[in-house]
Structures are given as C-alpha cells and as structure tokens.
Amino acid sequence: MTFEENLNALSEITKKLEKNTLTLEESVELYQKGIRLSAECSKQLSNAKLKIQEHKEEKE
Numbered sequence: 001m002t003f004e005e006n007l008n009a010l011s012e013i014t015k016k017l018e019k020n021t022l023t024l025e026e027s028v029e030l031y032q033k034g035i036r037l038s039a040e041c042s043k044q045l046s047n048a049k050l051k052i053q054e055h056k057e058e059k060e
Contacts, residue, residue, distance in 0.1 A: 003044040010037045 001009070013034045017027060 001040075003041060003048075006037050006041050006044070010034055010041065013037070 013030050016022060017030055022030065
C-alpha cells in the first residue's frame with residue numbers, strides 16, 4: 001500500500017476506535033492493525049527522507 005493509503009486506513013481505524021461502539025476484541029484487533037500501519041508509515045517516511053538526502057548529496 002502507498003503511504004497515503006496507509007495513512008487513510010489509519011485514520012479510519014482511529015475514527016472507529018473513537019466511537020466506542022466496538023467490542024473489546026474488535027478494538028484490540030483494530031489497535032494492532034493501527035500499530036502495524038503506523039510502523040509502515042514511519043518506514044515509508046524514513047525511506048523518502050533517505051532518498052531526498054541522497055539526491056541532495058548528489059547535487060553537492
């Protein structure tokens with residue numbers, strides 16, 4: 001998934017959790033999925049930052 005797709009999925013999970021209408025099991029499952037998505041977003045951001053840094057160094 002793209003960064004934007006992961007971010008949108010994370011936003012949807014947050015909205016669902018904030019409604020307080022889920023069972024405990026559903027909440028835990030969504031929370032775990034959110035943690036995985038958050039980690040993936042962080043990884044994607046780190047990769048983008050590295051690419052920018054490498055490109056910047058090539059220009060110097």
